[in-house]
Amino acid sequence: xxxxxxxxxxxxxxxxxxxxxxxxxxxxxxxxxxxxxxxxxxxxxxxxxxxxxxxxxxxxxxxxxxxxxxxxxxxxxxxxxxxxxxxxxxxxxxxxxxxxxxxxxxxxxxxxxxxxxxxxxxxxxxxxxxxxxxxxxxxxxxxxxxxxxxxxxxxxxxxxxxxxxxxxxxxxxxxxxxxxxxxxxxxxxxxxxxxxxxxxxxxxxxxxxxxxxxxxxxxxxxxxxxxxxxxxxxxxxxxxxxxxxxxxxxxxxxxxxxxxxxxxxxxxxxxxxxxxxxxxxxxxxxxxxxxxxxxxxxxxxxxxxxxxxxxxxxxxxxxxxxxxxxxxxxxxxxxxxxxxxxxxx
Amino acid sequence: xxxxxxxxxxxxxxxxxxxxxxxxxxxxxxxxxxxxxxxxxxxxxxxxxxxxxxxxxxxxxxxxxxxxxxxxxxxxxxxxxxxxxxxxxxxxxxxxxxxxxxxxxxxxxxxxxxxxxxxxxxxxxxxxxxxxxxxxxxxxxxxxxxxxxxxxxxxxxxxxxxxxxxxxxxxxxxxxxxxxxxxxxxxxxxxxxxxxxxxxxxxxxxxxxxxxxxxxxxxxxxxxxxxxxxxxxxxxxxxxxxxxxxxxxxxxxxxxxxxxxxxxxxxxxxxxxxxxxxxxxxxxxxxxxxxxxxxxxxxxxxxxxxxxxxxxxxxxxxxxxxxxxxxxxxxxxxxxxxxxxxxxx
DNA sequence: ACAGGGGGTGCAAACGTTTTCCAAGACGCT
DNA sequence: AGCGTCTTGGAAAACGTTTGCACCCCCTGT
Numbered sequence: 202x203x204x205x206x207x208x209x210x211x212x213x214x215x216x217x218x219x220x221x222x223x224x225x226x227x228x229x230x231x232x233x234x235x236x237x238x239x240x241x242x243x244x245x246x247x248x249x250x251x252x253x254x255x256x257x258x259x260x261x262x263x264x265x266x267x268x269x270x271x272x273x274x275x276x277x278x279x280x281x282x283x284x285x286x287x288x289x290x291x292x293x294x295x296x297x298x299x300x301x302x303x304x305x306x307x308x309x310x311x312x313x314x315x316x317x318x319x320x321x322x323x324x325x326x327x328x329x330x331x332x333x334x335x336x337x338x339x340x341x342x343x344x345x346x347x348x349x350x351x352x353x354x355x356x357x358x359x360x361x362x363x364x365x366x367x368x369x370x371x372x373x374x375x376x377x378x379x380x381x382x383x384x385x386x387x388x389x390x391x392x393x394x395x396x397x398x399x400x401x402x403x404x405x406x407x408x409x410x411x412x413x414x415x416x417x418x419x420x421x422x423x424x425x426x427x428x429x430x431x432x433x434x435x436x437x438x439x440x441x442x443x444x445x446x447x448x449x450x451x452x453x454x455x456x457x458x459x460x461x462x463x464x465x466x467x468x469x470x471x472x473x474x475x476x477x478x479x480x481x482x483x484x485x486x487x488x489x490x491x492x493x494x495x496x497x498x499x500x501x502x503x504x505x506x507x508x509x510x511x512x513x514x515x516x517x518x519x520x521x522x523x524x525x526x527x528x529x530x531x532x533x534x535x536x537x538x539x540x541x542x543x544x545x546x
Numbered sequence: 547x548x549x550x551x552x553x554x555x556x557x558x559x560x561x562x563x564x565x566x567x568x569x570x571x572x573x574x575x576x577x578x579x580x581x582x583x584x585x586x587x588x589x590x591x592x593x594x595x596x597x598x599x600x601x602x603x604x605x606x607x608x609x610x611x612x613x614x615x616x617x618x619x620x621x622x623x624x625x626x627x628x629x630x631x632x633x634x635x636x637x638x639x640x641x642x643x644x645x646x647x648x649x650x651x652x653x654x655x656x657x658x659x660x661x662x663x664x665x666x667x668x669x670x671x672x673x674x675x676x677x678x679x680x681x682x683x684x685x686x687x688x689x690x691x692x693x694x695x696x697x698x699x700x701x702x703x704x705x706x707x708x709x710x711x712x713x714x715x716x717x718x719x720x721x722x723x724x725x726x727x728x729x730x731x732x733x734x735x736x737x738x739x740x741x742x743x744x745x746x747x748x749x750x751x752x753x754x755x756x757x758x759x760x761x762x763x764x765x766x767x768x769x770x771x772x773x774x775x776x777x778x779x780x781x782x783x784x785x786x787x788x789x790x791x792x793x794x795x796x797x798x799x800x801x802x803x804x805x806x807x808x809x810x811x812x813x814x815x816x817x818x819x820x821x822x823x824x825x826x827x828x829x830x831x832x833x834x835x836x837x838x839x840x841x842x843x844x845x846x847x848x849x850x851x852x853x854x855x856x857x858x859x860x861x862x863x864x865x866x867x868x869x870x871x872x873x874x875x876x877x878x879x880x881x882x883x884x885x886x887x888x889x890x891x
Numbered sequence: 892a893c894a895g896g897g898g899g900t901g902c903a904a905a906c907g908t909t910t911t912c913c914a915a916g917a918c919g920c921t
Numbered sequence: 922a923g924c925g926t927c928t929t930g931g932a933a934a935a936c937g938t939t940t941g942c943a944c945c946c947c948c949t950g951t
Contacts, residue, residue, distance in 0.1 A: 207907055218931050223909060230910090235929070255665045256610065257907035259601035260936050267644075267665075275626045278828065285621050285647060297665060299612075300645050302630060320600045320612075320642060457832060483623065487802060489834040552937055563901045568939060575940090580899065602937035605906050 206251045215245040222246070226253075259321060268510060269317035270298045273305040273329040277426075278482045279499065280328060283351060286503025287326050294511040296323070303329040311336040318345075324514050326506050330354050331393050341521075346513040350506040351499075353395040353523075360513065362506040362524040366396065366479075369495035370403035372530040373449055373477045376493070378411055381539035382447040382475060386419040388434040388459060390426060390451035397423075400451045400479065418443045423455055431458020432465075439466060446474060446539050453478035453485050453494055460490075460535065471537035481531055490534030497528050551596045560590040567591070571598075604666060613855060614662035615643045618650040618674040622771075623827050624844065625673060628695060631848025632671050639856040641668070648674040656681040663690075669859050671851050675699050676738050686866075691858040695851040696844075698740040698868075705858065707851040707869040711741065711824075714840035715748035717875040718794055718822045721838070723756055726884035727792040727820060731764040733779040733804060735771060735796035742768075745796045745824065763788050768800055776803020777810075784811060791819060791884055798823035798830050798839055805835075805880065816882035826876055835879030842873050 208226075212219040217238070224230040225242035234242075259265040270287055272280045288298045299317060303310040310329055314336050317325070324346030330337055332355040340347050341359050353361045377385055387404045390397025401420070408415060421437050423430040431454065438445070450456035456478035460470045470476050471490055478485060478494035485492040505524055513519065553571075557564040562583070569575040570587035579587075604610045615632055617625045633643045644662060648655040655674055659681050662670070669691035675682055677700040685692050686704050694706045722730055732749045735742025746765070753760060766782050768775040776799060783790070795801035801823035805815045815821050816835055823830060823839035830837040850869055858864065 205907095209907080219908085220910080220932080221930055224930085227909085233929075238929090252660075252664045254605070254907050256601050256604035256608075257936090258909075260599070260605050260906090260938085261908045261910085263601075263936075265601065274630070275620070276630055278623060278626075281621045281623075281626055284645075285619070288645075288647065297644055297661075299642055300629075300633075302633065315597070316642075319597045461832075484829040484833075487806075488829075488832060550937095554937080564938085565902075565940075566900055568937095569900090572939085578899070583899085599937050602906090603939075605908085605936090606938045606940085608906075
């Protein structure tokens with residue numbers, strides 16, 4: 202384990218002062234140095250295998266070129282592509298991403314945030330955000346660069362990159378209507394999450410625009426985005442005894458659970474009930490039936506968030522911007538036309 | 547954005563020298579200080595909201611309390627639970643994990659490694675490893691703490707935490723044999739990966755031990771762990787015209803592709819051919835048919851790797867150890883007894 | 892009583908950069 | 922030729938910690 206090559210070593214070898222070497226090696230300052238000298242220095246540095254000591258640079262500049270990336274749980278298949286997008290984007294700008302899992306717990310989130318602040322990260326990308334998230338808001342108020350991704354905080358001063366959820370829901374509903382469905386239920390996400398709230402709001406909005414029956418009993422709220430909750434919500438829906446021919450779920454995992462519960466109750470999807478999801482998670486195209494869902498550009502959302510953050514850090518600009526990316530409806534086997542031959546029950 | 551509180555501030559406020567403060571705040575050195583003084587200093591630090599400047603500490607000690615975690619692709623559902631385990635374990639020891647995706651590309655891997663070395667990480671956990679991985683081996687030779695996880699490098703000096711793959715394959719084979727299968731095919735993983743090589747070797751070994759027909763034409767090698775390769779391999783198997791009643795796949799994704807290709811050729815799983823996977827990925831229990839597979843403790847593998855690495859870093863111990871964790875056979879619907887009369891039909 | 896010892900604290904020197912401030916020389920302009 | 926401006930590169934001061942060493946004081950044993 203040999204000692205690392207420092208600026209001083211390079212300076213000695215090249216016959217210049219360390220400050221000159223520092224300038225020559227920094228693309229932003231190398232113009233202060235005669236091109237020829239700079240080149241010679243770079244050659245020597247290369248030959249000696251010089252590598253900047255990040256800690257020293259960070260100490261001097263108080264910039265670490267690291268950013269914190271907070272997600273609820275990397276194990277949830279929605280997030281890896283987003284993270285991947287973030288990383289790919291940020292790496293191109295020379296930033297390293299440090300990922301933390303919050304488990305959707307505000308305590309854990311703020312503990313992670315302060316842990317990362319101790320490490321001096323230059324900014325945050327946060328996917329793990331509730332509608333009211335004081336930790337995030339206070340970061341922004343402290344002038345730290347923050348971009349929320351996928352979800353959004355209830356405060357326009359916080360930059361965000363998200364999907365056009367309203368459009369996704371609109372597409373789902375018009376698709377179902379075009380298949381003849383009218384009594385359409387909704388398994389909504391938790392209203393603490395911006396996704397849950399958005400999709401629910403859009404559901405109401407477009408249901409009205411499409412002049413569908415506005416029965417409040419057709420909406421049931423889940424507490425978490427998982428299969429079990431999907432099952433529970435279907436049970437509850439059935440218990441209410443209202444007739445419905447389709448269910449719009451706020452999320453794929455809810456939809457998977459919903460289908461499971463329907464089958465258990467002897468109802469077939471899509472024969473008796475059409476079901477839609479949201480997100481287009483991996484594998485949902487391989488289920489029986491393959492899930493009709495809204496595809497969001499997960500990687501792209503992450504990538505754009507990375508770009509936005511890099512720009513905010515680079516320019517010091519703190520004015521919030523809000524990027525909304527388009528979504529696609531993916532029609533598969535879990536939705537089917539409502540034929541009149543079906544019994545009214 | 548107020549200035550950060552430094553040791554000096556605390557020292558001034560508490561009326562002690564900064565070195566005393568430093569010692570009081572460091573659990574490893576606080577015993578050098580009168581308990582009462584140490585407590586008073588800690589109180590002051592707390593009140594002022596002192597937070598250590600990680601860059602300065604890293605510069606001084608040349609330890610960053612960060613580790614690099616390299617995986618092929620975080621988007622592959624095998625890895626998130628492993629990463630999660632690694633992170634949870636390392637965080638408990640005060641380390642932050644930096645994740646990098648290598649895409650299985652040795653160039654990218656070594657570029658990431660050196661990028662992380664520049665950042666001065668204290669060690670590496672590497673899941674993205676080929677049987678011969680010079681980058682990894684040279685890290686170890688340089689005295690850097692490295693643990694490979696899930697996969698293993700072809701050099702006993704490199705510590706590893708992995709699954710008992712041989713046992714997994716043995717269980718699969720004995721399960722199939724107990725169902726009456728004899729002509730069992732194998733879709734092997736790429737032999738560049740330790741997983742692929744291990745599972746193939748175990749397949750041969752236990753096939754012989756179980757006195758099954760040893761037809762080399764019943765083995766086909768995939769190039770990558772994905773569904774498309776699974777399909778291709780089944781096509782190839784069918785093209786060879788050998789009879790087989792079961793396929794042991796080196797990986798769940800290969801199995802999913804295999805079933806798809808079988809169906810396309812009019813063969814039903816499990817009715818005509820039983821298929822098994824490996825890994826027990828999320829969702830494979832919800833496929834039709836649900837996949838019989840080998841469950842590996844992904845989270846635990848990661849967690850153990852984290853523990854091992856933390857110990858290596860802490861003690862400076864570089865002697866390699868190899869942890870092998872047990873696996874489980876999960877029997878689901880993709881395997882069925884080979885009988886002419888199906889009772890449950 | 893005094894030497895020796897040890898525990899507790901202060902001092903100051905690093906760690907490797909970046910960057911401000913200067914000096915000196917080059918060059919252009921009148 | 923003289924003056925001012927620009928370019929180039931050197932000196933040195935930080936950045937905030939940790940840590941070997943010196944120092945002081947008090948305690949103890951002979």
